[in-house]
Amino acid sequence: MLDIQAIRADFPILTQTVNGKPLVYFDNAATSQKPQVVIDAISNYYSTINANIHRGVHALSQLATDAYEVSRQTIQKHINAKHAYEVLFTSGTTHGINLVASGFGKFVKAGDEVMVSAMEHHSNIVPWQMLCERTGANLTVIPMNDKGELIMEGFEKLLSEKTKIVAVNHISNSLGTINPVEFIIQKAHAVGAAVLIDGAQAAPHLKFDVQALDCDFYAFSGHKTCGPTGTGILYGKEEWLNKLPPYQGGGEMIKEVTFAKTTYADLPHKFEAGTPHIAGGIVLGTAIDYLNSVGFDAIQAYEQELLEYGTQKLSEIDGLTLIGTAAHKTSVVSFNLQGIHPYDVGAIVDKMGIAVRTGHHCTQPVMDAFCIPGTVRASFAFYNTKEEIDALVTAVLKAQRMLS
Ligand code: PMP
Numbered sequence: 001m002l003d004i005q006a007i008r009a010d011f012p013i014l015t016q017t018v019n020g021k022p023l024v025y026f027d028n029a030a031t032s033q034k035p036q037v038v039i040d041a042i043s044n045y046y047s048t049i050n051a052n053i054h055r056g057v058h059a060l061s062q063l064a065t066d067a068y069e070v071s072r073q074t075i076q077k078h079i080n081a082k083h084a085y086e087v088l089f090t091s092g093t094t095h096g097i098n099l100v101a102s103g104f105g106k107f108v109k110a111g112d113e114v115m116v117s118a119m120e121h122h123s124n125i126v127p128w129q130m131l132c133e134r135t136g137a138n139l140t141v142i143p144m145n146d147k148g149e150l151i152m153e154g155f156e157k158l159l160s161e162k163t164k165i166v167a168v169n170h171i172s173n174s175l176g177t178i179n180p181v182e183f184i185i186q187k188a189h190a191v192g193a194a195v196l197i198d199g200a201q202a203a204p205h206l207k208f209d210v211q212a213l214d215c216d217f218y219a220f221s222g223h224k225t226c227g228p229t230g231t232g233i234l235y236g237k238e239e240w241l242n243k244l245p246p247y248q249g250g251g252e253m254i255k256e257v258t259f260a261k262t263t264y265a266d267l268p269h270k271f272e273a274g275t276p277h278i279a280g281g282i283v284l285g286t287a288i289d290y291l292n293s294v295g296f297d298a299i300q301a302y303e304q305e306l307l308e309y310g311t312q313k314l315s316e317i318d319g320l321t322l323i324g325t326a327a328h329k330t331s332v333v334s335f336n337l338q339g340i341h342p343y344d345v346g347a348i349v350d351k352m353g354i355a356v357r358t359g360h361h362c363t364q365p366v367m368d369a370f371c372i373p374g375t376v377r378a379s380f381a382f383y384n385t386k387e388e389i390d391a392l393v394t395a396v397l398k399a400q401r402m403l404s
Pocket of ligand 1 (some may be wrong): 029030033091092093094095121123124169171172173198201221362
């Protein structure tokens with residue numbers, strides 16, 4: 001059982017008022033709030049050990065390098081990667097996916113297929129479309145049913161020896177669906193395809209084990225997992241990272257440079273050109289430690305309670321349609337009010353101090369599939385409460401009265 005009041009006390013931003021009302025932050029799928037230990041760790045880094053890493057003999061540089069590499073090990077352990085050098089620091093999920101898609105042209109030729117799903121974030125569609133444009137490969141799309149669940153028979157039908165990579169999200173950001181990634185990985189591997197999992201929405205909510213999943217790549221964002229913005233992780237299996245060409249050229253990623261030829265550094269540095277977000281990388285480790293101290297089992301159980309409560313209370317509102325009613329969901333409730341644009345609902349509930357997201361949530365194909373312009377999305381985190389959900393219900397009812 002979580003002590004929610006103690007947890008809330010870890011997040012200084014939650015004590016604020018917005019528009020004269022206590023802040024209710026339900027935009028966690030966009031970015032999470034940060035606990036005080038994370039905020040302090042950023043300040044502490046710049047106050048005590050700030051220096052460039054990996055290339056200094058001086059004491060501060062070594063301290064910063066050690067802290068950066070300790071964080072990499074923290075994350076390695078957290079996701080159960082076999083080696084720390086399979087854990088690459090990135091600026092976020094988008095960066096991780098682009099890193100893979102950019103180099104993957106080496107393994108794809110005209111007529112091959114690159115597979116995504118009907119419920120991907122644009123950042124797990126566009127880099128693959130760009131790959132297809134460069135190579136003449138075709139994009140195929142795993143279909144989805146009207147509950148917002150991927151159709152596995154459709155997936156298996158699409159899968160063939162032409163499929164070179166399957167890129168699919170672990171959890172959908174606009175629907176909350178938890179996808180059967182174990183099954184997808186197993187079937188994709190059976191035809192020789194690699195698999196990239198977009199874990200942007202999974203990493204904040206559940207513990208995953210990249211070796212047990214057997215995925216080839218797993219990308220997530222630090223800022224959604226209580227860490228700083230501009231941070232993220234790309235896990236890649238050693239064999240893939242060795243085969244994949246570097247993403248960016250520059251300092252840090254080389255072994256030797258002459259005008260005739262450059263040789264690349266060993267993993268992970270081959271994919272970490274230039275000065276990284278050092279403070280961010282270090283503090284991402286702090287954020288992961290914090291989440292583990294709360295405990296992912298407890299987080300998941302509590303967020304499931306919030307999901308059930310929120311789903312129940314919101315669906316009691318006349319004229320409210322839930323978008324995304326999958327059997328396996330995380331704590332995202334997307335909805336629309338009949339005859340009312342989602343933006344207008346968002347603007348009114350904001351006046352009552354409640355932060356929700358409105359729009360297509362960077363998943364335009366999902367909105368097209370449901371024939372809607374967008375949704376209102378309330379996404380709950382482990383520091384939210386049922387009382388806050390009650391406040392949302394009151395605000396939505398008020399918006400409905402005002403806008404009908
Ligand atoms: N994939 C999913 C499922 C997401 O929810 C997001 C963020 N909304 C991204 C990818 C992109 O993450 P970032 O903007 O942190 O790179």
